[in-house]
Amino acid sequence: MTFWSYVLRCADGSYYVGHTDDLERRVAQHQSGEIKGYTSSRLPVELMWSQEFSSREEALTAEFQVKDWSRAKKEALFRGDWSALSDAAKPPARRDSRHDVSTNSTSARTERDGDDTSPPVRVEPASSEVETRRRDTTAPIIILVRPQLGQNIGKAARAMLNFGLTELRLVAPRDGWPNPDAGPAASGADVVLEQAQVFATVEEAIADCSIVFASTVRRRDLVKPAVGPEEMAREIHGSSGRSAILFGPERSGLESDDVALATKIVTVPINPDFGSLNLAQAVILLAYEWSRGSSLAQPTVKDLEPPAPQAELEGLIGHLDADLHAAGYFHPPERTQVTRHMIRSIMSKPGWSSREIKAVRGMIRTLGRPRPRGTLLPPE
Numbered sequence: 001m002t003f004w005s006y007v008l009r010c011a012d013g014s015y016y017v018g019h020t021d022d023l024e025r026r027v028a029q030h031q032s033g034e035i036k037g038y039t040s041s042r043l044p045v046e047l048m049w050s051q052e053f054s055s056r057e058e059a060l061t062a063e064f065q066v067k068d069w070s071r072a073k074k075e076a077l078f079r080g081d082w083s084a085l086s087d088a089a090k091p092p093a094r095r096d097s098r099h100d101v102s103t104n105s106t107s108a109r110t111e112r113d114g115d116d117t118s119p120p121v122r123v124e125p126a127s128s129e130v131e132t133r134r135r136d137t138t139a140p141i142i143i144l145v146r147p148q149l150g151q152n153i154g155k156a157a158r159a160m161l162n163f164g165l166t167e168l169r170l171v172a173p174r175d176g177w178p179n180p181d182a183g184p185a186a187s188g189a190d191v192v193l194e195q196a197q198v199f200a201t202v203e204e205a206i207a208d209c210s211i212v213f214a215s216t217v218r219r220r221d222l223v224k225p226a227v228g229p230e231e232m233a234r235e236i237h238g239s240s241g242r243s244a245i246l247f248g249p250e251r252s253g254l255e256s257d258d259v260a261l262a263t264k265i266v267t268v269p270i271n272p273d274f275g276s277l278n279l280a281q282a283v284i285l286l287a288y289e290w291s292r293g294s295s296l297a298q299p300t301v302k303d304l305e306p307p308a309p310q311a312e313l314e315g316l317i318g319h320l321d322a323d324l325h326a327a328g329y330f331h332p333p334e335r336t337q338v339t340r341h342m343i344r345s346i347m348s349k350p351g352w353s354s355r356e357i358k359a360v361r362g363m364i365r366t367l368g369r370p371r372p373r374g375t376l377l378p379p380e
Contacts, residue, residue, distance in 0.1 A: 003059035010042035154185025155280035157192035163291035210241030214262035229289035305353035
């Protein structure tokens with residue numbers, strides 16, 4: 001089943017973003033005012049952009065992504081101007097004045113006649129500024145050999161950026177490059193697509209690399225050392241030269257001639273009865289393994305509070321002991337000392353902070369107060 005994300009331009013100049021499994025019918029409903037709400041009060045509406053997806057989840061993801069974009073970024077999308085779209089995502093001070101778009105400019109609109117489909121979003125080649133941007137030469141290069149679908153290239157770019165990799169090389173992509181389907185599928189990993197380089201052969205793509213891993217799960221009649229993801233990551237981190245990881249086409253994977261050019265094979269432990277990974281999954285598995293030895297920022301963790309002084313702990317234990325004694329807890333009398341040792345052991349384990357000790361003593365104090373007659377206890 002096919003799904004679409006789409007953008008409508010309303011009569012007041014605002015934009016409406018949605019998704020559907022029947023684009024022609026849904027647009028007609030908006031244009032007739034049948035769908036009550038935002039668009040029905042802003043007629044007429046015009047379809048500015050649409051993108052086809054193979055699942056509702058992908059269409060919904062694209063809808064949310066485009067919905068959050070600025071007006072300038074949406075209008076760059078309508079024009080198919082990838083360079084301007086990427087520029088619009090930058091802070092105002094870093095934007096290129098050549099890409100300034102007037103919000104009232106009709107040139108920012110995609111005109112539609114009859115039932116013609118909206119033009120695809122075209123990803124422009126990287127600018128010279130991007131091409132000369134300083135690269136992290138310690139990180140591996142991801143090389144997609146003869147990739148078939150633009151969506152898969154975009155998803156691979158997203159997987160790369162998740163784990164700090166930004167250098168993508170494409171060898172003879174089937175549908176050419178730039179590919180209009182890559183941008184939405186990348187979900188914001190624009191920097192990876194901007195810097196992507198295209199090569200005619202694997203030999204050219206790996207020419208500057210001293211260590212190359214071929215990602216494959218198939219057995220081959222090649223005398224080639226094979227390693228797992230962990231060993232691959234260690235070798236990349238320990239290498240002083242450039243490194244690369246090769247990934248094959250979606251349908252067939254790397255050919256024997258491609259694998260022969262690699263230094264080693266890297267194989268992910270996988271179910272031998274179902275060894276099929278899609279391209280983005282394969283990329284994310286190996287990118288994650290590399291990232292474990294990198295300096296990627298980790299989620300902020302709140303520092304633990306220092307343990308309270310022993311005197312405060314003793315005060316807590318004494319407070320509890322006194323209230324337990326008053327309540328007749330220590331019974332039979334000959335077991336009192338053993339019970340007190342057990343309580344001390346329990347209360348000493350957590351490593352309470354001063355704030356926590358104050359909180360616990362407040363609880364004990366409250367429990368020790370007499371309750372008015374008729375007060376209900378909470379259920380056990």
